[in-house]
Amino acid sequence: MHLALGSKDFYNRGVKKYILRNQPKQAALDTFRQAYQSSLNEQQFQVATAPDGPALVIAGAGSGKTRTLIYRLAWLVHRGVPPESILLLTFTRRAAHEMLKRAAQLLDERCQRVSGGTFHSVAAAILRRYGKALGLAPSFTILDRSDAEDVIQLLRGEMGFSEKGKRFPKKGTLSDLFSKVQNRLLTLDEVVEQEYPHFTDQIELIRSLFTRYQKYKTDRHLVDYDDLLVDLYALLSEHRPIRDALAEQYRHLLVDEYQDTNKIQGEIVRLLGRDGRVMAVGDDAQSIYSFRGADFQNILRFPNYFPGTELYKLEENYRSMQAILDLANAVIAESARQYPKHLFTRKEGGMKPALVRAQDESEQSRFVAQKILELREEGIPLSEIAVLFRSSFHSFDLEIELARCNLPFEKRGGFKLTETAHVKDLMSHLRILVNPSDAVSWNRLLLLIPGIGPRTGQKMIAKVQQEGREALRGFARGPQAEAISRLLDMLAQAERSDSLTDRIEQAMEYYLPLMKNKYDDYPKRTKDLEHLLVIAERYRTLDRFLSDLALEPEESIIDVAGADSDKEKLVLSTIHSAKGLEWRVVFLIWALDGYFPSIYTFTDEAELDEERRLMYVAITRTKEQIYLSYPIRIFHRTSRAFLSKPSRFIESVPEEILELWMLSEEN
DNA sequence: GAGACCGACGTTTTT
DNA sequence: CGTCGGTCTC
Numbered sequence: 001m002h003l004a005l006g007s008k009d010f011y012n013r014g015v016k017k018y019i020l021r022n023q024p025k026q027a028a029l030d031t032f033r034q035a036y037q038s039s040l041n042e043q044q045f046q047v048a049t050a051p052d053g054p055a056l057v058i059a060g061a062g063s064g065k066t067r068t069l070i071y072r073l074a075w076l077v078h079r080g081v082p083p084e085s086i087l088l089l090t091f092t093r094r095a096a097h098e099m100l101k102r103a104a105q106l107l108d109e110r111c112q113r114v115s116g117g118t119f120h121s122v123a124a125a126i127l128r129r130y131g132k133a134l135g136l137a138p139s140f141t142i143l144d145r146s147d148a149e150d151v152i153q154l155l156r157g158e159m160g161f162s163e164k165g166k167r168f169p170k171k172g173t174l175s176d177l178f179s180k181v182q183n184r185l186l187t188l189d190e191v192v193e194q195e196y197p198h199f200t201d202q203i204e205l206i207r208s209l210f211t212r213y214q215k216y217k218t219d220r221h222l223v224d225y226d227d228l229l230v231d232l233y234a235l236l237s238e239h240r241p242i243r244d245a246l247a248e249q250y251r252h253l254l255v256d257e258y259q260d261t262n263k264i265q266g267e268i269v270r271l272l273g274r275d276g277r278v279m280a281v282g283d284d285a286q287s288i289y290s291f292r293g294a295d296f297q298n299i300l301r302f303p304n305y306f307p308g309t310e311l312y313k314l315e316e317n318y319r320s321m322q323a324i325l326d327l328a329n330a331v332i333a334e335s336a337r338q339y340p341k342h343l344f345t346r347k348e349g350g351m352k353p354a355l356v357r358a359q360d361e362s363e364q365s366r367f368v369a370q371k372i373l374e375l376r377e378e379g380i381p382l383s384e385i386a387v388l389f390r391s392s393f394h395s396f397d398l399e400i401e402l403a404r405c406n407l408p409f410e411k412r413g414g415f416k417l418t419e420t421a422h423v424k425d426l427m428s429h430l431r432i433l434v435n436p437s438d439a440v441s442w443n444r445l446l447l448l449i450p451g452i453g454p455r456t457g458q459k460m461i462a463k464v465q466q467e468g469r470e471a472l473r474g475f476a477r478g479p480q481a482e483a484i485s486r487l488l489d490m491l492a493q494a495e496r497s498d499s500l501t502d503r504i505e506q507a508m509e510y511y512l513p514l515m516k517n518k519y520d521d522y523p524k525r526t527k528d529l530e531h532l533l534v535i536a537e538r539y540r541t542l543d544r545f546l547s548d549l550a551l552e553p554e555e556s557i558i559d560v561a562g563a564d565s566d567k568e569k570l571v572l573s574t575i576h577s578a579k580g581l582e583w584r585v586v587f588l589i590w591a592l593d594g595y596f597p598s599i600y601t602f603t604d605e606a607e608l609d610e611e612r613r614l615m616y617v618a619i620t621r622t623k624e625q626i627y628l629s630y631p632i633r634i635f636h637r638t639s640r641a642f643l644s645k646p647s648r649f650i651e652s653v654p655e656e657i658l659e660l661w662m663l664s665e666e667n
Numbered sequence: 668g669a670g671a672c673c674g675a676c677g678t679t680t681t682t
Numbered sequence: 683c684g685t686c687g688g689t690c691t692c
Binding site (some may be wrong): 120226551 | 669676682
């Protein structure tokens with residue numbers, strides 16, 4: 001099979017190279033097998049040493065997917081593939097780092113040279129290098145979600161849409177809509193028709209806003225998350241020499257979490273991996289990102305994109321006790337999965353999962369906190385315990401209770417430090433140093449100055465765009481003139497410094513008085529900014545620092561938080577952020593029908609199915625014990641309904657699998 | 668034109 | 683509870 005596949009593409013590359021690369025394969029395989037066969041099961045070993053042709057690996061939860069990918073990397077490098085020519089695409093950058101590190105430990109340092117990252121970060125890197133072909137300056141600024149919404153809001157106002165009586169979509173809705181157009185490679189008409197039919201009568205206005213939004217970004221070298229992918233796609237599909245150069249550079253593609261790629265990412269893989277040297281790994285049962293355009297049909301379509309695809313399955317679960325798996329299987333059984341697989345474990349028995357009913361939210365929090373204290377007494381470290389939930393705010397009450405019990409925790413998911421107003425304020429001063437035409441940042445920092453509002457701000461930005469920032473000196477009058485002068489002096493000084501931390505300190509010195517003016521809780525916010533300085537110390541250049549913060553807002557922070565405290569911590573996490581992780585004990589709170597699944601998904605079959613998969617992901621994070629809890633008599637204001645039932649995904653699970661617990665207050 | 672104030676309103680998950 | 687949009691005053 002391998003030869004038949006290979007022969008097709010090696011015409012392009014030359015016979016000599018092909019033979020050279022593959023000649024020592026049998027010998028390599030023998031030594032590799034000897035060294036590592038005992039570390040992998042047969043299925044995993046087959047995947048790790050699979051031939052170069054297209055491969056799709058359906059890896060069940062806890063089946064050692066990451067481990068297998070690490071051995072795959074090690075195998076390729078061991079076999080003599082230059083590490084630089086391997087591209088590893090993962091869901092988070094942390095996942096990529098982790099894998100390369102472990103592969104390096106396994107084999108040798110060469111594995112660290114493998115190229116890896118998220119689709120977005122890889123796209124950013126490629127675009128900085130080749131974006132010129134699309135008219136993109138290498139210093140382009142990456143807009144995060146709220147930056148993008150700021151621009152949309154600005155244009156929305158400019159166009160005079162805020163007329164009375166007419167309902168025009170809000171910035172968040174518009175941003176979602178535009179995002180779907182880009183991610184799913186659909187037309188605006190299609191998206192409006194499918195998802196926002198109530199705005200059909202405004203479609204012309206929406207379209208013109210979309211056009212203006214795109215132009216606004218292009219003119220100012222601004223790139224939003226979707227543009228990163230769309231532009232990379234354009235680069236690959238419209239610029240043949242660049243595509244050839246990249247395909248030559250990245251001869252082997254490894255794509256993790258393939259079920260959560262969206263249409264355009266699928267196309268990028270197809271274009272980059274046109275040789276067919278692509279291995280995609282994923283689990284259709286764990287697809288939980290369709291809200292941002294992920295299409296798990298991608299994983300089903302893979303064999304069509306890449307004729308001759310070998311299908312592998314990893315079905316042995318090494319993570320969970322049988323009792324946990326029974327629950328997971330019961331939950332997912334109702335779902336219409338496309339790749340049938342049979343997950344099994346050899347870890348017999350285990351504690352039966354518990355369904356805990358609490359009288360109200362407060363009792364739920366007290367139950368979780370107390371149980372965690374007990375578990376710690378029993379010798380289970382806090383780092384082996386996690387509390388998971390559907391939405392970030394679900395943990396608010398628990399966070400207070402944990403603080404009361406002196407239980408240290410780390411929260412993942414939800415609001416990020418880099419998304420807070422004061423951090424964005426400070427960053428905007430740095431961003432214009434890299435990209436002087438970054439109007440989003442200019443707008444942000446000018447409006448901080450007392451006496452400068454939206455109108456004056458816009459005029460000033462226009463001035464800067466035409467004549468450069470020094471032109472502002474003559475422009476500002478009265479009390480603003482002094483503030484502008486201080487701003488320009490600070491920027492000039494920062495420009496002269498070559499140390500990143502110096503630059504940030506200068507920006508802080510300028511910004512802190514403004515911040516104190518704006519926020520009453522400035523002491524807390526000052527701490528955040530100092531924390532940012534700590535993060536910055538790991539970076540050499542400003543562009544890299546800004547780019548990373550825009551692409552991975554939370555991780556850069558978690559790393560530092562994890563490094564500076566050796567204290568053991570409990571993890572509180574949204575289920576989305578818990579993907580790929582595992583703990584001995586898991587609490588799933590708010591397993592209340594109406595919260596999880598959310599009441600808003602009740603009417604949509606596909607969304608409901610995604611919620612179910614989300615529940616499956618939560619359960620399969622567990623190694624030994626899981627407690628699902630829900631409070632009763634919760635009043636849902638919008639729908640004016642009382643919620644008292646456990647999640648529909650677990651309600652009909654028999655008592656042999658899921659045990660009901662009643663709480664009785666002893667204290 | 669800036670900024671304070673008031674009433675209305677509401678899903679959530681992330682690169 | 684916090685954000686959004688509109689209105690009012692300086």
